[in-house]
Amino acid sequence: MTAQDMTPQQQLQQAMQANDSEAIRACVTHLHPADLAEACRDETPYAALALLSFLSAAARAATFTELPADRQRRLSELMTEEELGDLLESLAPDARADLFKRVETGRRDGLLRYLPPEEQDQLKRLVSYPEGTAGALMSPQTVTVPANYSVQEVLAVLRRHSAQAETIYQIYAVDEADRLVGTLSLRKLILARPSAPVADYLTREVLTVEVTTPQESVAEMIARYDLLAIPVVEPDGRLVGIVTYDDAMDVAEEEATEDIHRQMSIGRLEGSVSTAHPFELYRKRVGWLVLLVFANVFTGAGIAHFEATIEAYIALVFFLPLLVDSSGNAGAQAATLMVRGMATGDVHRRDWARLLGREIAVAASLGLTMAACIWAIGTLRAGSEIATVVAISMVLVVLVGSVIGMLLPLLLDRLGLDPATASAPLVTSIADIVGVVLYFALATAVLGLPA
């Protein structure tokens, strides 16, 4: 492969392997911070630090901001106080607060000294908002103007603050007490008469969120209403920051990952799956797995109750994993459709009766299809009597599994719990108990016990 065929990322990798400072310097100027961050994430922490040292202060800050939380923490541990202080100073206020929270508490006071006093206060305020809220997500760098300014005065403010502001496409007008009065888009502003008061052009019905609003609600509102940014206010109405669409996209990706993981009973991982420590992964996976071991005690007890039937018809056991899997799979499908539908606002609890009716129709059809397949196979393997029992059981377990999978998320939601707790493993375990008992009870009734 010649240098021409390689992507800039591959060229950088090669330059780093060859320890060729000249080539590294040439590569990094062409790469976007997101690409540099990927390189930093894939290398060892020491190589990542070396790479960061080749960047300008601004590029280093932008690259560092793109790194996952666990990698930021690890790199910060390896930096000297001066390196970390300089980095902190060049970060945007929201990224700075995120990093500050990841630094060991003992180092924090020393680091504060690298910031001017007013930024120290801003930082202390930002880190006080709990993780996962609008306050922790927002950028305090908004363009705010007094509501009594003229259009040309606002344009002058914009030109002055354009370098630091997170976005200049939404302008926020406030009163003397910093309370939000209305917003104006730059789009409207450049069409406005320069001498007119900006108040004439304000949109006054503004969607806002409070500092304590959960970040997933903020992201949902931005996506739902196609906003560029949403203002964040204190309970007294003071404007303290904005959350922009790009932060909302990151939150939405994070939340989708969390939803997918929760469907498999995996706890919330901070940072990257790729670099997570084995113990961290163990901890996030073990909880429900162990709980399900205990839940299965009931399934075992159910089977034990039918010991005599099993002894008489060993062939029943051949079909046990199939029935257990089928009801679990169908139930997990139904639960997944409901949980995701509720997360995206597509499915509402009040529709439960209609949805239940539909689920029964769908599950009965699925069960009948699967029963037809297994009846054919089962007759060959174990005779038509057992095959008939297995086929009828199949319809029942798929039906029962699906209905449990469909209703459980609604029930959890009704109880004020997260519907996603109705994960595949949980639905499977519940469906198992019911399914196994149904199967052996039906077999006992149909086949009878030998005298």
Place this chain on the structure above:
Amino acid sequence: MTAQDMTPQQQLQQAMQANDSEAIRACVTHLHPADLAEACRDETPYAALALLSFLSAAARAATFTELPADRQRRLSELMTEEELGDLLESLAPDARADLFKRVETGRRDGLLRYLPPEEQDQLKRLVSYPEGTAGALMSPQTVTVPANYSVQEVLAVLRRHSAQAETIYQIYAVDEADRLVGTLSLRKLILARPSAPVADYLTREVLTVEVTTPQESVAEMIARYDLLAIPVVEPDGRLVGIVTYDDAMDVAEEEATEDIHRQMSIGRLEGSVSTAHPFELYRKRVGWLVLLVFANVFTGAGIAHFEATIEAYIALVFFLPLLVDSSGNAGAQAATLMVRGMATGDVHRRDWARLLGREIAVAASLGLTMAACIWAIGTLRAGSEIATVVAISMVLVVLVGSVIGMLLPLLLDRLGLDPATASAPLVTSIADIVGVVLYFALATAVLGLPA
């Protein structure tokens, strides 16, 4: 509940139930199109049509655009040609093309007549791009300016086109052949010297996508590089449209839903889960379920091979569902972590050896923990000999299930297939066969067969 306590959405619902035109009209002016669309989605198609008739042409178009595909299709079927033609005319070009594709082919020619000739051509071009590509997602309404204009000429163009353009925050400079030369943000433009040529301020290294680029790649690029919009070009470099961040957010949500569904072997649903037809749901769920019935034939055969062992030690059957579930759950967890990690670009195939090592460590720890729990329970229920067999089997099946779950997505990706095909049901079925055979083989070896 008094009217003051109700949300505007609830007020609308009440007004519609009471058939109070006056109240409906008052409600709809305060509601965002996204909220109106939700009301339209939750009502019957006839009530939704009635609601749409209360809206201005612009609000109706905006509301209709927010509806899911299947609901758009259903409503369009109920509209007269004139109603549909007027709606089509007031839609933005990208939404217009989406709707046009959903109308029965027989009605299309009649509808075209509601558009001026140049918009007919634009529509025909837009519908020619296959669903799921940048071409089908893009808006053709960009602000393009000749690269040889001055800054003030560009500002004049902006003011003129500001009403129709999808965004005016990114301006695209093109040459005589409409090829993209560079971009300029409005942010930079308002700081530029009015008499200077705009060419002096252009960013020339521009990220673009082609009309055929898959929509998920477009959404990923917008999210990765925090773009407001990405230009879409034909293979010859001609700029034909842009995809904006809000479309990217919709695609990302759609893709996340698809990923979650695929993890449970549910096919791609067009439109809303809530309103999907039972047969549609049946079709999307039945495929893999039936396939897994056949896969389970092997598991059944595996068990049949150990008939004598089971006959001698019926208690082994009590633990069969537990072992089957545990290996399936652990495997599904491992697969989910890999599939999502690969989808978000967090996990790379080249890391397989390191990831495998880690998975073995995690799975062994999980297996040991679960084995300890089941050993305690098993001893009480079936004696220490069988409990020991079950406990050792537990470690093995969790280990085997996890490794299968982890490697299968990588293998599928290596073969050029979608890693998400390694869904929970598939991993469970494969892990079952191996797990069941391991369990009974170990039991036969340890417990021995009665003479």
